Ligand SMILES: Nc1ncnc2c1ncn2[C@@H]1O[C@H](COP(=O)(O)OP(=O)(O)OP(=O)(O)O)[C@@H](O)[C@H]1O
């Protein structure tokens with residue numbers, strides 16, 4: 186863990202967790218996708234949210250970011266009760282959701298993509314400096330600044346998605362299956378980018394279907410099974426028996 190993240194988590198431990206989910210239930214019509222979920226994340230830490238297809242991972246992310254209504258329970262972020270807040274207000278408060286798929290504009294250049302996400306920064310020189318900083322942090326993007334995003338490799342597109350998040354000075358990033366469909370080398374690139382973001386002090390919820398890499402990255406881990414929290418704790422205590430027991434052997438040995 187970086188120095189920044191260690192200091193940040195020490196600061197907020199006394200003030201309570203950065204994110205606290207209490208008794209969260211989310212429904213799609215009559216179907217309950219997430220049931221009575223209790224989970225918290227401290228500032229500067231990373232949480233791996235794991236589960237097989239359809240276990241409710243993205244639903245949790247959507248509920249946190251205001252994209253689906255909460256049927257019951259409360260969500261506190263930075264001490265504020267954000268339950269029921271509209272998505273744009275949650276985003277502005279610094280909780281950034283990177284959805285499945287890339288969330289970038291393929292017809293715009295890398296630079297245009299970054300400028301667009303930074304456009305919330307009113308001050309012009311500050312805005313330009315933020316875009317420059319994002320490109321310094323991700324050299325492959327700097328080298329391709331004038332290329333259309335559609336021409337980037339899958340891993341570079343995820344890198345751009347993370348760089349876009351960075352320009353918004355996120356407090357909490359919820360990254361949904363960034364490694365999905367990527368070749369192993371590209372997955373390495375994505376995890377290196379996540380480490381960089383973590384080094385800036387950002388708190389990260391990493392949603393993954395495959396456990397091994399996510400557990401290496403995140404201090405803490407939560408397992409969802411059919412919308413219910415089946416296990417949570419420190420990643421180092423999540424033995425392969427636990428992971429395989431809840432997720433099945435294939436998920437436990439995946440990327
Ligand atoms: N818009 C929707 N309308 C109705 N049901 C939905 C909707 N989105 C998801 N569901 C259902 O809710 C449950 C949880 O889905 P969710 O997308 O949260 O799972 P997930 O863990 O993210 O899965 P995956 O690993 O495949 O992305 C599933 O049974 C799914 O079919």
Ligand SMILES: [Mg+2]
Nearest residue numbers: 242243244285
């Ligand atoms: Mg999902």
